[in-house]
Amino acid sequence: MxxxxxxxxxxxxxxxxxxxxxxxxxxxxxxxxxxxxxxRASSKLLHGGLRYLENREFRLVRESLRERNDWIRRVPDLTNPLRLVMPIYQGGRRPAWMMAMGLFLYDHWAGHNDLPGTRRLTAAEVMQRDPLLNPNRLGGGFEFSEVQMDDxxxxxxxxxxxxxxxxxxxxxxxxxxxxxxxxxxxxxxxxxxxxxxxxxxxxxxxxxxxxxxxxxxxxLDLVRGSHLILQHPCLQAFLFEVPGERRILFVLPWKEGTLVGTTEVRQTLHDAIACSSNEKNYLIDVYRYYFPNRQITVVETFAGLRPLLYTAKDPNKAxxxxxxxxxxxxxxxxxxxxxxxxxxxxxxxxxxxxxxxx
Ligand SMILES: Cc1cc2nc3c(=O)[nH]c(=O)nc-3n(C[C@H](O)[C@H](O)[C@H](O)COP(=O)(O)OP(=O)(O)OC[C@H]3O[C@@H](n4cnc5c(N)ncnc54)[C@H](O)[C@@H]3O)c2cc1C
CATH class of the missing domain: 3.50.50.60 (FAD/NAD(P)-binding domain)
Structure with missing residues (x-):
């Protein structure tokens, strides 16, 4: 045909x-x-999508974890296992028991692969990963596996x-x-x-x-997502809660620098697909909240438009x-x-x- x-x-x-x-x-x-x-404007993760468990997208997470294994098997040279740390702060939205449950399912559904399983970390262990991390009210954290690629x-x-x-x-x-x-x-x-x-x-x-x-x-719900690339090398990949929001933020190694993202801004096809100054400031503010003493220089920004199915008022829940x-x-x-x-x-x-x- x-x-x-x-x-x-x-x-x-x-x-x-x-x-x-x-x-x-x-x-x-x-x-x-x-x-x-x-x-080409993604967060560069082949992932199950831990956050989608909160939206009860169990089928999707399971399928994505299977697909993640498939990509590593097919293209080992262009896919890199990555250990991410999710710090748990007192008063955060996602208590340790909730994260432990989500990550248990994540490991279980990932099935047999060579990626190490989830590990619970003490606050001191989390601080060792990046000594400039904000230590106030830090209760510990979890370390888990994801896979990074050059999209x-x-x-x-x-x-x-x-x-x-x-x-x-x-x-x-x-x-x-x-x-x-x-x-x-x-x-x-x-x-x-x-x-x-x-x-x-x-x-x-x-x-x-x-x-x-x-x-x-x-x-379709067209939702822009922007990222920043910071000049300094990333000592540790992190997943953070955005303070006061349901959203999460990735801080990932990217080439010699650090990738920070992302945002969710509804737009039309007529609007530019580019990181706005509001989004840039938002990402910098969240990053600074977690790393108040780090000097940061933004070397690049990029944005992509998510073609999401319109299923929720809040694009975060789509x-x-x-x-x-x-x-x-x-x-x-x-x-x-x-x-x-x-x-x-x-x-x-x-x-x-x-x-x-x-
Ligand atoms: C900020 C952000 C972060 C993301 N992070 C991740 C992630 O980490 N992991 C993950 O799994 N997913 C992620 N996603 C989702 C993922 O990137 C998208 O689902 C996926 O890239 C969509 O691919 P696509 O081929 O459908 O669309 P596109 O990559 O947009 O491709 C569509 C193509 O169609 C072409 N085109 C359009 N109109 C025409 C026409 N009339 N004639 C000819 N060509 C046309 C365009 O030029 C374009 O090249 C992210 C998305 C965004 C926006």
Whole structure:
């Protein structure tokens, strides 16, 4: 079958790779260059998403942990195990018993892998990890395993695997409209026909449907997330509670510096996808709360737009699950996570394989 994929982010590339493995002739259309948008602006974690346990997203966390294992197994050179410390402060939102329960499930669902399990730490042990950490009311903490990746390089790796088995990737090829009979119209006036089209244009997927006058049962909640890169090396990866909020903050090693993120700001596709000065100040304030005596220099900022399914008033509570919507020969994907891109691609591939025998 001839399959057209719209979007060269991690979801589009993963779908292209797995569909080509089934012998399909796959063409990816990417309006800029591959891996230029959301998939390159993530927190760079292949993770279960400990925080999603609070939203009772048990299925998603379990699947993400399985997918995390799969990425480490497939691409050991581009995935790095990371030990994160979550300090527990007196008066915090998440008491030690709650964290212990969540991390017990996390380790259990992660199953057999080479990552070390969770360990409880005393306050003195937490302070040893980074002596500049705020010691006031620190009661101890937990150390647990996650996996870090370079989202851009790992995405390019997937693209290389796809190209090696025949996928063609057309960059600077913007799709203006699609139809439900396999038609893809490009900005240069060309129209291409495929047996199946997969619209995986991330935050732009719904806009493409609207432009093509195709209805969708779903709504997207576009929520910007920004990160800072600080100049100093990161002594220890941390997960912190944002004081007075339900949100959490990552402090992670990134190349020679420290990655701090993220934020949640609703926006439209017309607004710039860039870290605002408010977000920068917010991230600096939270970082300073935990490291009041560290000199900080911001060397870079970046932002991405989460294409979340609209499921909650508070974007922090919105699901990270994806939804798949089919009309005729057109399949649209909305939502999702980096970690679960191959799980999504397996579902899309199965659906397309089944349509072959139907
Ligand atoms: C701040 C932030 C942090 C995150 N952290 C993590 C994390 O640590 N771990 C995790 O698992 N997930 C994380 N995520 C989620 C994850 O990054 C996204 O779910 C994932 O990258 C979405 O990939 P995608 O391929 O669907 O979208 P994108 O990467 O946005 O790709 C869509 C592509 O479609 C192209 N396109 C759009 N319109 C057209 C058109 N008309 N014609 C042709 N091409 C088009 C775009 O140029 C783009 O390249 C994070 C997200 C954000 C925003």
């Amino acid at each position: 001839k399959i057209g994929i719209i979007g060269g982010g991690i979801n589009g590339l993963s779908c292209a790779w797995l569909l080509a493995q089934k012998g399909h002739q796959v063409q990816v259309y990417e309006r800029h260059t591959i891996m230029n948008a959301t998939s 851009y390089l790992l995405g390019l790796w997937v693209a290389e695997q796809a190209k090696a088995i025949g996928v063609t990737i057309r960059e600077h090829a913007e799709v203006t409209t699609v139809d439900t009979h396999g038609g893809v119209a490009l900005t240069n006036g060309e129209t291409r026909y495929h047996d199946q089209i997969v619209n995986v244009a991330g935050p732009w997927a719904l806009e493409l449907l609207q432009r093509s006058q195709i209805d969708s049962p779903h709504r 699901t990270r699950e994806f939804a798949i919507h089919r009309t005729g020969q057109l399949t649209t994907v909305l939502g999702g996570k980096w970690t679960t891109a191959l799980a999504l691609a397996r579902i899309i591939t199965d659906m397309i394989q089944k349509s072959l025998v139907a």
